[in-house]
Amino acid sequence: MCGVFGINGHDEASNIAYLGMHALQHRGQESTGLAAAEDGKLRRHVEMGLVSDVFDRERLAKLPGRAAIGHVRYSTAGSSELRNAQPFLFEYSGGSLSIAHNGNIVNAVELRAELEASGSIFQTSSDTEVIVHLMAKAREPDVLGKLVSALKRVRGAYSLILLTHDEKMIGVRDPNGFRPLVIGRLKDSYVLSSETCSFDLIEAEFIRDVEPGEIVVIEKGGLTTHKLPESVAPTFCVFEHVYFARPDSLVNGKAVYRAREKMGKRLAQEAPVEADVVIPVPDSGVPSAIGYANESKIPFEMGLIRSHYVGRTFIEPQDSIRHFGVRLKLSVVRAVVDGKRVVVVDDSLVRGTTSRKIVKMLRGAGAREVHLRISAPPTTNSCFYGIDTPTRSELIASSHTVDEINRYVTSDTLSYLSHEGMMAAVQSEDGKGYCSACFTGKYPVALGKEADLVQLRRARV
Ligand code: AMP
Numbered sequence: 001m002c003g004v005f006g007i008n009g010h011d012e013a014s015n016i017a018y019l020g021m022h023a024l025q026h027r028g029q030e031s032t033g034l035a036a037a038e039d040g041k042l043r044r045h046v047e048m049g050l051v052s053d054v055f056d057r058e059r060l061a062k063l064p065g066r067a068a069i070g071h072v073r074y075s076t077a078g079s080s081e082l083r084n085a086q087p088f089l090f091e092y093s094g095g096s097l098s099i100a101h102n103g104n105i106v107n108a109v110e111l112r113a114e115l116e117a118s119g120s121i122f123q124t125s126s127d128t129e130v131i132v133h134l135m136a137k138a139r140e141p142d143v144l145g146k147l148v149s150a151l152k153r154v155r156g157a158y159s160l161i162l163l164t165h166d167e168k169m170i171g172v173r174d175p176n177g178f179r180p181l182v183i184g185r186l187k188d189s190y191v192l193s194s195e196t197c198s199f200d201l202i203e204a205e206f207i208r209d210v211e212p213g214e215i216v217v218i219e220k221g222g223l224t225t226h227k228l229p230e231s232v233a234p235t236f237c238v239f240e241h242v243y244f245a246r247p248d249s250l251v252n253g254k255a256v257y258r259a260r261e262k263m264g265k266r267l268a269q270e271a272p273v274e275a276d277v278v279i280p281v282p283d284s285g286v287p288s289a290i291g292y293a294n295e296s297k298i299p300f301e302m303g304l305i306r307s308h309y310v311g312r313t314f315i316e317p318q319d320s321i322r323h324f325g326v327r328l329k330l331s332v333v334r335a336v337v338d339g340k341r342v343v344v345v346d347d348s349l350v351r352g353t354t355s356r357k358i359v360k361m362l363r364g365a366g367a368r369e370v371h372l373r374i375s376a377p378p379t380t381n382s383c384f385y386g387i388d389t390p391t392r393s394e395l396i397a398s399s400h401t402v403d404e405i406n407r408y409v410t411s412d413t414l415s416y417l418s419h420e421g422m423m424a425a426v427q428s429e430d431g432k433g434y435c436s437a438c439f440t441g442k443y444p445v446a447l448g449k450e451a452d453l454v455q456l457r458r459a460r461v
Pocket of ligand 1: 243281284346347348349350351352353354355387388389
């Protein structure tokens with residue numbers, strides 16, 4: 001789970017990239033970094049933390065140049081490390097190159113073993129570094145040739161932005177197009193980003209998506225397009241629409257907000273219930289709860305309030321007063337739920353622990369009935385293409401029926417959106433054009449050995 005951003009041809013490249021990355025902060029909060037090119041030199045700064053904490057005016061002034069790329073990174077389990085913070089910067093026979101990656105390479109463990117056996121020394125535990133070594137070893141004379149050669153060996157999900165010392169910026173999406181990557185224009189410069197919400201902030205014009213399997217090369221004010229040799233039916237990640245992307249973004253050509261609203265509308269048709277109020281689990285559950293409320297004609301209210309000040313580094317003050325858990329993040333508006341039959345809409349249910357606590361909090365605040373509605377199907381499988389879901393055994397729906405989950409989370413009723421309903425909301429016929437492996441277990445790109453995958457997930461921490 002990461003975000004990437006790049007700009008080429010702007011006097012304030014680092015400053016603009018800083019803003020663009022800030023708009024992508026929801027895609028990763030653990031580390032961030034920027035690389036900028038000027039006079040044949042690439043400079044880079046990476047650090048653990050949020051974009052606004054890591055960069056200030058002085059720091060940005062040390063990254064001069066008309067081209068810059070940035071990255072925000074997220075990993076779930078365990079400690080994350082500075083050495084894995086991107087963009088990576090490396091020297092090779094052709095000069096220096098920086099690279100920012102969103103996605104997950106499924107054959108990284110095999111490739112790494114092979115590269116190490118032939119003498120490569122890895123500096124990070126990230127899957128992205130495999131691409132770097134493959135590029136360094138490639139015989140092609142130019143950077144584009146080296147990249148294409150490297151990517152022929154790589155399987156999985158990658159939306160990449162690269163920047164060379166001589167201000168060539170390259171954007172590429174894997175042939176399946178798992179993760180988003182969009183092209184925009186800001187005056188005379190080109191911008192690349194994971195999501196269009198960063199274009200809105202910097203007042204850039206959205207031009208189009210980088211197509212699955214497409215490579216765009218931006219240099220000297222121009223953009224040229226190339227194709228990766230492999231061509232497959234695209235499988236864009238449906239979970240970007242369900243949860244991950246920002247609702248004000250357009251991803252895969254569709255407004256995320258509208259897709260979520262339609263999921264909620266469809267959920268109200270599939271799983272109606274008599275109730276007094278519909279409330280979302282903020283923030284990602286809001287558009288689908290609005291869709292549910294409009295369709296069911298049950299009033300929409302904000303019965304849960306999210307605190308925006310609980311970061312990943314929040315420390316509970318003392319052991320004796322611990323275990324606030326979800327309460328730190330979400331609080332109930334008693335005036336909305338007291339004495340009411342409440343429909344609570346969330347976008348997904350992963351382990352079930354959050355929902356269980358929310359139901360308890362709602363009852364504690366006087367809710368008479370709690371009907372949980374999930375605007376996606378049961379999450380039954382892990383993602384290996386760039387979303388950090390827990391291992392399969394931790395996904396409650398991988399081993400429990402909806403009835404059992406309902407009993408566990410102690411709701412009065414629990415319903416999920418059907419797979420067809422979710423796909424209808426993103427205007428896909430029979431799931432065509434999308435990856436929904438986390439809901440179906442049908443993985444469009446062959447995975448490595450299970451052991452490799454476990455190792456890979458750890459390697460990403
Ligand atoms: P759980 O308690 O594990 O069932 O968590 C469910 C909540 O986690 C929902 O409110 C989702 O919005 C949120 N969620 C779903 N997928 C992810 C993810 N990959 N990373 C972080 N949060 C997520």
